Amino acid sequence: MKVLIIEDELAASENLTYLxxxxxxxxxxxxxxxxxxxxxxxxxxxxxAELVFMDIHLADGISFEIFEQARIDIPVVFTTAYNQYALKAFKFNSIDYLLKPIDKDELADALQQFKVQNKGKGIDDQQVEGLLDLIQTKRKKFKTTFLVSRRDELIPLKTEKIAYFRIDTGVVKAVTSDNKAYSVDDKLEDIEEELDSHLFHRANRQFIINKDAVVNLKTYFNGKLIVEVKPVSDERIIISKAKATEFKDWLGS
Known part of the structure; x- marks a missing residue:
């Protein structure tokens, strides 16, 4: 299979190629x-090229502009950092998509779907117009306060005070910079959608980390990284080899 990648973030394109x-x-x-x-x-x-993986935001504009000036007659899988409304938009328009950071299993499913369906055609103008309208008219609003619980209290907790979110014995906890832990009645996936990706990053399946909480990175075997945070986590935070470059780029941005 011959694939074209349209992506303006080097770490993202390298990670996709690796996967x-x-x-x-x-x-x-x-x-x-x-x-x-x-x-x-x-x-x-x-x-x-037989298949395109295309990011929405490119170095010089939005990728939908490509469809306005060129005919894309092969299948397109969009890769996007958009979350809640992107899901609805893509499902509504019946277009394949992958949310960043790209999960290997989801990527494998997308490839398998392409092989089975073998569409051999691109998306139509109405689909592109529908997505463009939704992307341009909606603006992401990041959550500034989480309602958390401790014992029998519900407490409004400012997002900026949270060092990291973690899963602790099946319960999502928000750990603050002064090392207080509060239960959050949301899934980690839902919390990720509500955070500014410039400030918070999904390190792995158990942790979402605030950039300000990172103390240092240590190399680990097989190209993995260990993230040391403050306050110290009693569980080791490991970044996979596939996501190591992306994490370092995020931390240095």
């Missing part, structure tokens, strides 16, 4: 493009 090759060594990434302009140039010429 694709780890799933199927026969997958060939024919090109990695980072802008609307370079994508238009690519599609203006003959090519042998």
């Amino acid at each position: 694709l090759h780890s799933i199927d060594k026969d997958i060939e990434v024919v090109n990695v493009l980072d802008s609307v302009k370079s994508s238009l140039d690519f599609f203006s010429k003959s090519h042998d």
